[in-house]
Amino acid sequence: MADATAAAPVVEPVVGPGGSLPHVVVVGTGGTIAGSSAATTAKHYEAGVVTVEDLLAAVPQVGELAAVTCEQLCQIDSVEMDLPLQLRLVRRVAELTDREDVDAVLVTHGTDTLEESAYLLHLLVPSDKPVVVVGAMRPADAPGADGPSNLLNAVRVAAHPSSRGLGTLVVAGEEIHSARDVRKEHTSRVDAFGSLNGPLGEVAGGVPRYAHGPSRLHGRASAFDLEALAGLDDLPPVEVLVTRAGLPGSIVDAVVATGARGLVHVGPGAGNIPEGVARALDRARAAGVVVVRSTRVAWGTVARGGAVDDAGHDFVAAGDLGPYKARVLLALALAVTDDTARIQEAFDTH
Numbered sequence: 076m077a078d079a080t081a082a083a084p085v086v087e088p089v090v091g092p093g094g095s096l097p098h099v100v101v102v103g104t105g106g107t108i109a110g111s112s113a114a115t116t117a118k119h120y121e122a123g124v125v126t127v128e129d130l131l132a133a134v135p136q137v138g139e140l141a142a143v144t145c146e147q148l149c150q151i152d153s154v155e156m157d158l159p160l161q162l163r164l165v166r167r168v169a170e171l172t173d174r175e176d177v178d179a180v181l182v183t184h185g186t187d188t189l190e191e192s193a194y195l196l197h198l199l200v201p202s203d204k205p206v207v208v209v210g211a212m213r214p215a216d217a218p219g220a221d222g223p224s225n226l227l228n229a230v231r232v233a234a235h236p237s238s239r240g241l242g243t244l245v246v247a248g249e250e251i252h253s254a255r256d257v258r259k260e261h262t263s264r265v266d267a268f269g270s271l272n273g274p275l276g277e278v279a280g281g282v283p284r285y286a287h288g289p290s291r292l293h294g295r296a297s298a299f300d301l302e303a304l305a306g307l308d309d310l311p312p313v314e315v316l317v318t319r320a321g322l323p324g325s326i327v328d329a330v331v332a333t334g335a336r337g338l339v340h341v342g343p344g345a346g347n348i349p350e351g352v353a354r355a356l357d358r359a360r361a362a363g364v365v366v367v368r369s370t371r372v373a374w375g376t377v378a379r380g381g382a383v384d385d386a387g388h389d390f391v392a393a394g395d396l397g398p399y400k401a402r403v404l405l406a407l408a409l410a411v412t413d414d415t416a417r418i419q420e421a422f423d424t425h
């Protein structure tokens with residue numbers, strides 16, 4: 076299914092003596108959490124097959140925590156996610172959090188690009204209401220499927236008042252990560268996600284417990300205003316270019332020729348750049364392309380003026396933001412400005 080929107084209550088809430096339960100809207104986008112092994116013989120399983128209503132119906136315990144309604148924004152393997160669809164997701168979540176009768180929004184999403192969609196939500200949704208993104212590593216019909224328990228924990232997080240004001244949260248197993256810091260760091264294990272400085276908190280005894288809050292600006296406090304992007308169906312093109320030993324500068328020129336307005340360079344170590352590539356990146360910069368320097372190393376900071384003279388080249392240093400989130404932030408920044416000082420500030424604070 077490519078694109079459908081439906082809203083129907085699927086889990087009858089059990090209303091306790093204290094009054095009504097929080098209203099959580101679950102927006103389905105597909106992924107392995109909605110995957111099925113029975114749906115294909117050509118590969119291990121097909122992602123994005125089971126509807127979000129059916130996913131929720133398999134976890135009746137959520138009815139004790141929240142009044143849940145569901146809608147299906149799309150039904151895809153998250154490898155197909157792109158910025159136009161991610162913008163649609165952000166706008167839909169913002170509309171929902173704006174509604175008085177909605178207390179929190181939960182997004183089910185494939186894990187492959189979950190961190191990029193979650194980061195865009197984190198930067199743009201102007202609300203203190205909890206926004207939670209959740210996926211799974213095993214398809215819904217696999218033995219030991221992790222989707223149902225992840226979904227239950229995600230509802231626990233979304234429905235709890237202590238989750239307010241923390242931006243977009245990613246629930247993986249018992250862990251609650253900030254969308255800004257989380258990354259998928261394993262191809263197949265159930266505990267596939269991690270954050271440089273650990274999760275914000277965990278679900279223990281059925282309750283979210285936070286050790287600390289998100290480190291950077293998000294939502295209403297971020298420099299980005301969703302309303303200012305009204306009318307934009309896409310963000311400016313930004314490419315990610317990985318340096319390997321002996322990469323010819325002509326590859327950089329070819330990428331620039333595609334019309335890229337921004338380039339995230341993924342270098343070894345602390346974002347190092349070979350001389351020939353640096354000359355090509357200088358040509359790109361002279362042509363108006365904004366160059367962000369990032370690293371192929373899993374974790375750590377690309378410090379401004381560290382491995383490279385960023386001021387001399389007029390490059391932007393990505394800090395500890397990985398290359399794929401750097402692409403998201405640069406695309407968003409380029410929708411507003413070409414000024415590299417302002418873009419560096421955005422990288423330092425978001």
Ligand SMILES: NC(=O)C[C@H](N)C(=O)O
Nearest residue numbers: 106107152153185186187
């Ligand atoms: N575990 C997963 O969700 C992987 C799947 N390919 C997806 O991202 O949609």
